[in-house]
Amino acid sequence: MTKAAAGSALSTALASIDDTVARLSHLSRRSYQNPYTALSEWPETVRPDEEWFSSPEYVSLYGTRMWDELDEPARRRLAFQEAANFYSLNIHGEKSLMRGLAARLYRPDLLGVADYLHHFLDEENKHSIYFGQFCRKYARIYRSRQIAGTETRPQHVEDLLFFAKTLIFEEIVDYYNRVQARDGRLHPVARFINHNHHYEEARHLVFGRRLLAVLWEVCTAELTAEQVDDVRDYLSQFFVMTWREFYNPDVYAEVNLPEPWELAETAWTTPYQRDLRRRVSAGCVKFLISTGILSEEPHDAY
């Protein structure tokens, strides 16, 4: 199939999600936000030794011997830096996402979703304002270890991978957001950031699932068995890549824990953490398997 024919097939297939796109656009317009209003109410300083900024059961060292050995203030300091790492991951993820969305905005075969892509972009930018403000005001922005690749693929495969990666990242993050928004132990700013992100991401997840099913349908008509395996390998490793960044040695070094890289490896292989990653990923994995995008769980991620 030529690029033009593939584009035409995509335009036609996208018509099946017109109603969803219109409804999500309406909801986005109804809850349009000015992030600077909320930011003006944030305290000047916070007390990382005394307040929780991440749910302890979701801290990357929970379930390890190191966690057992830390006293309560040290656990809170770690949970605070993990909140900053979590927000930093979101900042880096949203930068890539905004680049990808902007590149697809008003592409002729994606015109059917252009209105919603505007909302998507706008909302991601606002989320990054919250995350960036927290990190700069109270902590730091942790670096990413991601490096842009040089691989090239046909456009329909690039689209599929882009929106699949977006969905995987957002579903994992959203699980943390939902838990932490409801956790009454957390500082109000942490609960606000998690609640607000979840509130908006819920729309993105609906859009992502519907769009991805359409893209897969268009793609499978074109892909060889070898290319399908390649997509599945890539996305399975994307789960690993995404999860690995939750176990950041830079965070452990920041709170003066010894041998931060060994600690990251120990935490990664700790049974409690493996089970947590499986549990958090389950909804997204189930969706990807149900559509046929994945054929099995991403075992290396657990």
Added chain:
Amino acid sequence: MRTEAETRAVLRDWVLKKASGLDPEQLADSTALFEQRYLRSVHLPELLLLLERLRGAPIEVEHLNLDNFGSLDAMVRFVCVPESAP
């Protein structure tokens, strides 16, 4: 501190676990892992964490390119010869 041989063995095991379709007999120290698409950009964050762990020091991502760890030889050099790293 690992020896160069131990470092190479750890990296070789990792590459074989990650590189789909690569038999152990095919993997030479000079095999171009990214050029031949045995590894891809999606492997890099995990590889960087491993290289940092083997070096015991952080790696500045901004100054990196794939040549720095395009083969087992390059990775071992990167870990064992600190001045070769950015």
